[in-house]
Amino acid sequence: MSDLALHNYFRSSTSVRVRAALNLKGLRYDYVGISLLAGEQHQAEHLALNPSGAVPTLVTGQGPLSQSLAILEWLDEEHPEPPLLPADAWGRARVRSLAYIGAQDVHPVNNLRVLQHLEAEFGADVFGKAAWFAHWASAGMAALETRLAQEPETGDFCHGDCVGLADLCLYAQVLNNARFGVDMTPYPIIQRIYANCMDIPALERAAPVNQPDAF
Amino acid sequence: MSDLALHNYFRSSTSVRVRAALNLKGLRYDYVGISLLAGEQHQAEHLALNPSGAVPTLVTGQGPLSQSLAILEWLDEEHPEPPLLPADAWGRARVRSLAYIGAQDVHPVNNLRVLQHLEAEFGADVFGKAAWFAHWASAGMAALETRLAQEPETGDFCHGDCVGLADLCLYAQVLNNARFGVDMTPYPIIQRIYANCMDIPALERAAPVNQPDAF
Incomplete structure (x- = not known):
């Protein structure tokens, strides 16, 4: 207990x-x-x-x-x-801003209940729901990739070389993208950071496949 | 400048x-x-x-x-x-949690670009878009109202008697709900807090109607 x-x-x-x-x-x-x-x-x-x-x-x-x-x-x-957040206020602002691209712009729109409501109200089939998911996921990944490419603080992870809040959101989003077949080839930095996340046992153990209710 | x-x-x-x-x-x-x-x-x-x-x-x-x-x-x-957040960690957690009901569960799903995409992909007309908006807004308002009613920290505002982060999100969401004709009568605590927000000149000045680009 x-x-x-x-x-x-x-x-x-x-x-x-x-x-x-x-x-x-x-x-x-x-x-x-x-x-x-x-x-x-x-x-x-x-x-x-x-x-x-x-x-x-x-x-x-x-x-x-x-x-x-x-x-x-x-x-x-x-x-x-x-720490999940950097020690300086501007670093914290940057990390939250990066985290929220996935956590606010992408995930809420692609939630299971939203996809179910799309089906119930507009008759979206499995292809329509996958296209909806990919539309928002791709928009968010493109914005995130652009920022990670432009901003000098990007390192092995979103902010320097330590895993943090933005990486946890990136990691969860990329796992979800894979389920829906989102093409990740345009986002090499995100893919690199995702691979670095997967190398951390704490994150790998958090993946869906490793949970007791997985099927 | x-x-x-x-x-x-x-x-x-x-x-x-x-x-x-x-x-x-x-x-x-x-x-x-x-x-x-x-x-x-x-x-x-x-x-x-x-x-x-x-x-x-x-x-x-x-x-x-x-x-x-x-x-x-x-x-x-x-x-x-x-301050927008309380001095204690659990209070901060509660305020963020209340804020994110509107900011994460409701707003991203009802964003202008989502409504435009609903129209483009599924032919949603003005009534379909309003029903979509009201569905998610009502779900979020119901959850928020339940929590504000149950939790003893609720006061004149979401957390005690000072305006804070959760109130700013509530205020913005209720303003948006009005545009889409969401029925707010089931949410008397939210309506009371919204009225208290409107009484604060700093918030009233932030309303859409008072901006230079309003039309």
């Missing part, structure tokens, strides 16, 4: 980010699988923890905390080592 | 959040209007500042900074008074 319990889903990219951060910081947590496909996020027991009916939710000694980026910031404040 | 220039659009709710924060902190800035309807966000001059082709971008002495939430966090670090 751990002090932390993560209510999450193996394939959810917001869950990937949080698992990666917990692993990086060496924090043990209980894994509680919430099947989004089975609709478990809408059950009363889950809604009591997270009225948004979404994952992940981190249950802590102080209460439940939802929204993956809020969880990441809290983990970084409470468990500063290794 | 100010040290800060905000490239933004009067109606953009992410721009509203940032204008409100600049005003609250008493920071002067040059207003640079970028017409999203005219496609000015895709022009080379703008893409050089923000490769995502989005607003807002805050041009600072250290360089351009994009992504509204990254801008808000940076402003709060560089200009701490009045």
